[in-house]
Amino acid sequence: MSSLVLQLSRYMKTQSELTECYGKPKPSPKSFTEKFKDKCKLSKKCQLLLSLFPIINVLKTYKFRVYILDDIISGLSVACLHVPLGLALGILASLSPAYGLYTSCFPVLLYAFFGTSQHVSIGTNAVIAILTAELVELQLEQYDLTGHKSTLNGSMDNNLTSLQDTENSDLEYKASVAAGSSFIVGLLLFIMGLFRMGFITSYLSSSFIAAFTTTGAIHIMSSQIPNALGITIQPINKPGKLIYVYIEIFKAFPKFHVATFLVSITCLIILVLVKDVINERCKNRMKMPIPIDFILVVVATIISYFAKFHDNFGIGVVGEIPARLPTPQFPLVSVNIIGHSAVVATIVFVLTISMARLCEVKHGYSVDDNQELVAYGIANLGGSFFSCFPACVAPPRTIVLSSMGAKTTLNGIVSAVIVFLVIMFIGKYVESLPKAVLASIIIAAIKNLLYQFKDLPMLWRVNRYDFVIFVGTVISGVFIDFPYALYVGVQLCLLTVVVQSQKSSSYTIGKVQQEDRLLDQKTHDFPLCNPKVAIFRMESSLYFATSDKFIKELYKETLNPKAYRKQPDLNVEIIINPSKDDGNNEKEFRCQK
Numbered sequence: 001m002s003s004l005v006l007q008l009s010r011y012m013k014t015q016s017e018l019t020e021c022y023g024k025p026k027p028s029p030k031s032f033t034e035k036f037k038d039k040c041k042l043s044k045k046c047q048l049l050l051s052l053f054p055i056i057n058v059l060k061t062y063k064f065r066v067y068i069l070d071d072i073i074s075g076l077s078v079a080c081l082h083v084p085l086g087l088a089l090g091i092l093a094s095l096s097p098a099y100g101l102y103t104s105c106f107p108v109l110l111y112a113f114f115g116t117s118q119h120v121s122i123g124t125n126a127v128i129a130i131l132t133a134e135l136v137e138l139q140l141e142q143y144d145l146t147g148h149k150s151t152l153n154g155s156m157d158n159n160l161t162s163l164q165d166t167e168n169s170d171l172e173y174k175a176s177v178a179a180g181s182s183f184i185v186g187l188l189l190f191i192m193g194l195f196r197m198g199f200i201t202s203y204l205s206s207s208f209i210a211a212f213t214t215t216g217a218i219h220i221m222s223s224q225i226p227n228a229l230g231i232t233i234q235p236i237n238k239p240g241k242l243i244y245v246y247i248e249i250f251k252a253f254p255k256f257h258v259a260t261f262l263v264s265i266t267c268l269i270i271l272v273l274v275k276d277v278i279n280e281r282c283k284n285r286m287k288m289p290i291p292i293d294f295i296l297v298v299v300a301t302i303i304s305y306f307a308k309f310h311d312n313f314g315i316g317v318v319g320e321i322p323a324r325l326p327t328p329q330f331p332l333v334s335v336n337i338i339g340h341s342a343v344v345a346t347i348v349f350v351l352t353i354s355m356a357r358l359c360e361v362k363h364g365y366s367v368d369d370n371q372e373l374v375a376y377g378i379a380n381l382g383g384s385f386f387s388c389f390p391a392c393v394a395p396p397r398t399i400v401l402s403s404m405g406a407k408t409t410l411n412g413i414v415s416a417v418i419v420f421l422v423i424m425f426i427g428k429y430v431e432s433l434p435k436a437v438l439a440s441i442i443i444a445a446i447k448n449l450l451y452q453f454k455d456l457p458m459l460w461r462v463n464r465y466d467f468v469i470f471v472g473t474v475i476s477g478v479f480i481d482f483p484y485a486l487y488v489g490v491q492l493c494l495l496t497v498v499v500q501s502q503k504s505s506s507y508t509i510g511k512v513q514q515e516d517r518l519l520d521q522k523t524h525d526f527p528l529c530n531p532k533v534a535i536f537r538m539e540s541s542l543y544f545a546t547s548d549k550f551i552k553e554l555y556k557e558t559l560n561p562k563a564y565r566k567q568p569d570l571n572v573e574i575i576i577n578p579s580k581d582d583g584n585n586e587k588e589f590r591c592q593k
Helices: 015-022 032-039 042-052 054-060 064-092 097-103 106-114 126-145 148-153 160-194 198-203 206-229 241-255 258-281 292-307 309-313 335-363 369-384 395-404 411-430 435-462 464-479 482-502 544-557
Strands: 506-511 518-520 533-538 571-578 585-592
Touching: 042 369, 054 106, 064 097, 064 126, 064 206, 064 292, 064 395, 064 411, 064 435, 097 106, 097 411, 106 369, 106 411, 126 160, 126 206, 126 335, 126 435, 126 482, 160 198, 160 335, 160 369, 198 335, 198 369, 198 482, 206 241, 206 258, 206 335, 206 435, 206 464, 206 482, 241 464, 258 292, 258 309, 258 435, 292 309, 292 411, 292 435, 335 369, 335 395, 335 482, 435 464, 464 482, 482 544, 506 544, 533 544
Parallel strands: none
Antiparallel strands: 506 518, 506 533, 533 585, 571 585
16 A cells, blocks of 8 residues: 655745745734724724614615514514413512513513524523522512511501502512612623623533523422412522422422312423423424413413302412503612622523524524623613513523524514513403413423433533533532522532643654654654654643643653753753644753753
8 A cells, every 4th residue: 555755845934034925924913092093983983883783784684575474473472482481480580470571571672672693582581580589589588677668567557458558568679679680680781791791601611501500490390389289388598498498398288279289280281291292293394383381371361260260269360460561760779689680690691692602503693792792781771670570581482483483683573562462451361360370381391401410421421520510500509599509500610621721631742753743652652753852742721720730741751950950061952832723832842962
């Protein structure tokens, strides 16, 4: 078998000779002052303004006859998910269903104007809703301890009217706290977008995102068990919360409400049957999936109204939903909620950018991470003035938009209009809807997140660092509290980056005598062309955290200059050759006696 022989020949050239042969080198990068002056030019200002309003470019390039039908159908389909999820997650957020509908309307409308992904469906999210519930309950507890409630209701008689007024004042206070949190979340996201901080997601692994959403699913499902069983437990806000919740559930289990349980289990069976069997198996033969959540809400409300579920069977219902829009007002912003809101902003950022990138890869278009941050910020800032709690992407709705082939972000306007009509004209007819139905909808919506546990064996085989991140995040979130899943998960992500940089491989490279080839001396056995020359290679970037390891491995693989201090006839020449392409670093030693 003949072998291919390549003969290389090149000459040493100075910089001036290279410039003469190949042209001038690239100009040095502009200074900060020069860049700032460029940004202040009128053309740059117009370009920046257009980038902040992607809807302008959408309208300029909109193919009406081609896009309009797909946008309307996809918008209607997602609206059928917005309504039941808005009702359910409004309750999950420890507010009333009306606030879930508000969050399914105003942020959706704003994102349609400022977002860049036609498949991202912003609005209510179960993980964000349960974090909002923790925040508003904690703030209400502190609010009660300060004596504000007793001052507010001190002159009232101890009767049903007094109790109802107290509940209304509690709800209004919690709604104002949730709106304040939405304002802070939006402000933080908007600032992150302006400062081009979309790169941060590169430091959070996919296993962390999967573990965090799985932990959220466990907490959400646990919070809905009392509603599904028709039992009541006291709110718990302390480390080990989930353990105490299940202790309370087991204590109250003998008193579970049979009628409520039957409604829950019936609805859950219907939801799983339609979503996982009919919709999944027939998705290629249907233009759109069956909106079983919306259908179930309508049918359950009608049956409950005529059968008088609440009066005859004692089944808890949603209650009054005001047929009006909230009065615009500046949200209540307090120092006490900044820390918690920063956590929520981080989660919104990570979850939404992750879903946007998945859609980007699947459909082959470009998503601007920084503009997305601006869009999420404006959506939450604007929504906070209309009593919305923090809005985030929801995977079920995003999957529907992706499968329906939405063409532009204008589908969000269609969804927002439908939710607006529900608030104004249909919401008042949902008063008889059993809460057990909403609990079943929530459980069915997040159950797929629990399937991510199936990825653990694969993570163990492929990347054990990701396995540690997943397990550590879930354990901290389940056995301590949900926010700790974020703290521990992020720290584990950063720690694994440091550990992997410290464990990078290093070796020496030698030149083979027979041919012009460099090989790794650890994995190959061959005589060196020049034993006095050693080339050391470390497969990681050289910076302060890896400098000590670099020196130790360098001396170990080549020679330690300290050992030859007493040999004046030894001349050691060191040449550093950093590789700009892959971040690897080489040092070449020439030893002469």
